[in-house]
Amino acid sequence: MSSICALSSFGSTAPSSKMQSGLLRQCLARVGPSNSRATFANVLRKQTHINVNVDGSAKGSSRRLFGATAMAGDGGRTVTTAKPTKQAATKIQRIDTNPPRGTRDFAPQDMRLRNWLFGEFRKVSLAFGFEEFDAPVLESEELYVRKAGEEITGQLYNFEDKGGRRVALRPELTPSLARLILAAGKSLPLPAKWFAIGQCWRYERMTRGRRREHYQWNMDIVGVEGVEAEAELLAAITTFFSNVGITSKDVGIKINNRKVLQAVLEKYDTPEELFAPVCVVVDxxxxxxxxxxxxxxxxxxxxxxxIEGLLNSLTLTSLEDLEAVIGGECEAFAELKRVFELAEAYGYADWLVFDASVVRGLAYYTGTVFEGFDRAGELRAICGGGRYDKLLTAYGGADSPMVGFGFGDAVIVELLKDRGLLPAPAPGVQDVVIGLGGPAMQAHAAQLAAALRAKGRTVDLTLEAKKMKWAFKQAERVAAERLIIVGEDEWAKGLVRVKNLASREEGDVKIEDV
Structure with missing residues (x-):
């Protein structure tokens, strides 16, 4: 056995100093003086299975096998291993700083905009007497494959969890609502008017305003059979548009009833089970x-x-034409006519457009269907919804009248941007407080900030020694109402300097009056 291989026989037990010297001498003779120290270390690593570094050190219990300098004897020759150069050092590769494809980061400025938008959603929902709910983003896969329709099923982010259960990231909120309604059972007072603002996931082709992750505003009414429920939801949608500056010249709402398509298919003796698949195709x-x-x-x-009769019916654009095709006694015609009458009463009739081609892609819709659209034609559907009275039966429950809509955050942001209506919300800081004059004044500034926060003010406290110029710029950046300076002379008199950022006026104010 060679001297190099002999090193491996020690395993985790380090040899004595005398033995180290002898083995090193034999190793050097084998490697040869012309070889590099790196080669020497590599040979030792391969032959002995000891993790020898280029500087001669070894990890584990064999760490002391080689020192930074080893006296090998051999003519008094000194063997010194080289330290690693910068080039030899392992470079840590920088991570990809982009979020996964189709998703978004929300930096503070983006969060301010998102919070503003969600605030508008919430304001309308509460004004219409709705209550907020939420559900897990991760749901059972079965919740979506039972009744959602082929298209959305193919877009699921689904997988098997560590417990062997099939789960999915929710692509929409309505099935979660149905699950909650079923869980509540008869204890739920009807009608129930619920809303939610939740994150949804769909692996779909991305376009402008359409991502694989988005937030969706839902409003749903449970327990109302008449189209008065649809009219109320349409009123909520148009109220939101008006609140953010969108008019009926910018956006329209196409409306139809799936029973129209059903009536047309019945004329050609189409089997009932084909109705939902046909709707998915027409969408x-x-x-x-x-x-x-x-x-x-x-x-x-x-x-x-x-097919010819069906496609011809999809071109109808007025209730008069519809009546001529399916008759005035048809339930679909009567329901649509009532929605338009209620729209006149609410005052949003100019937003509505009858369009027989609108059926919505989800298989669970049963009656009225509608979707908001950009009249300029630059964006896909802004929102959409309809009636889904049979959804609970797909989950083993009893029929219950239900109607609702979903409204994504990404498309409306693009629309507001196009119309120059997108706000730039400020951070929301009311006061910026800075202490000038060392640690003592910094402590007093913290004391004042705590007192202001206790009064309900939002305060940005300067945490490091900064100059007044910096503090003023910071106050302007966060759009603060006031800049409050805690200085030695003023504090000694029970005062602080207050600068009003809007009026540019400033003066000394008693601490208790700030």
């Missing part, structure tokens, strides 16, 4: 060519006459 009308629509309808089993 793609603006996304794929007409030829592809025909192919998909043929694949479902529809004949050419039924």
């Amino acid at each position: 793609k009308l603006e996304k794929i060519p007409r030829e592809k629509i025909v192919e998909e309808l043929e694949a479902l089993g529809l004949g050419s006459e039924a």
Whole structure:
């Protein structure tokens, strides 16, 4: 066995100093003086399985096997291993600072905008007497595959958790609402009017205003059979638009009733079980060519006459034309007519547009359906919803009248940006407090900040020694109302200097009156 290999026989037990010297001498003879120290260390690592560093040190219990300098004997020659250079040092690779594709970061300025938008959502919901709810972002996969429809099922972020359960990140909020309604049972007083603002996930093709992660504002009414519920929700949507500066010239709301499509299909003896799949195909009308629509309808089993009649009915744009096709006694026509009458009473009729092609892609809709659209045609649907009276039966419950809508945050932000209506909310700091004159004044500044916060003021306390110029710029950056300076001379008199940022006036104020 060679001297190098002999080192491996020690395992985790370090040899004596005398033995170290002898082994090193033999190792050097084997490696040769012309080889580099790095090569020497590499040979030792490979042959002995000891983690020898370039400087001669070894990890673990064999760390003392080689020192920084080893006297090998051999003619008094001194063997010194080299220290690693900067080039040899391992460089830590910088991480990708972008969030996962299709998702967003919310830095403070973005959070201010998001909070403003959510505040507008919440303000309208509360004004209409709705109560807020929430549910987990992670739900059972079954909640969505039962009744949502083929398209949304294919867009799920779904996986098996460590307990072997199939779960999914929620793509929408309505199934979670249905689960909560079922859980409440008969203890839930009806009608129930709930709203939520929650994060949703869909692995879909991204376009402007359409991401794989978004927040959605939902308003839902449970327990009201008539279209008065739809009219109330449409009033909430138009109220929100008006509140943020959007007019009916900017946005319209297309409205239809799925029973229209049902009536047309019945004329051609189409099996009832094909109704939901046909709706999913029709919902793609603006996304794929007409030829592809025909192919998909043929694949479902529809004949050419039924397909032609169906596609012709989708071009109807007035209630008068609709009445001529399905008759004035048809339930779908009566419900749509009532919605338009109520819209006149509410005062938002100019927002509504009848469009027979609107069916919505989710399979659970049963009656009225609607979606907000950009009249300029630059953005996809801004919001959408409708009636889904049969959803609870898909989860083992009894039929219950339900209607609601979903309103994404990303599209409306793009629309507001296009119209020059996107605000730039300030951080919300009322007072900036700075102590001048050393640690004692800093302590007094902290004392004053605590007193102001106790009164309900929002205070940005300067935590380091800064100059007045910096403090003034900071106060302007956060759009503070006041800059309060705690100085030695003023504090000794029971005063502080207060500068009003709006009026630019300043003066000394008693501490208790600040």
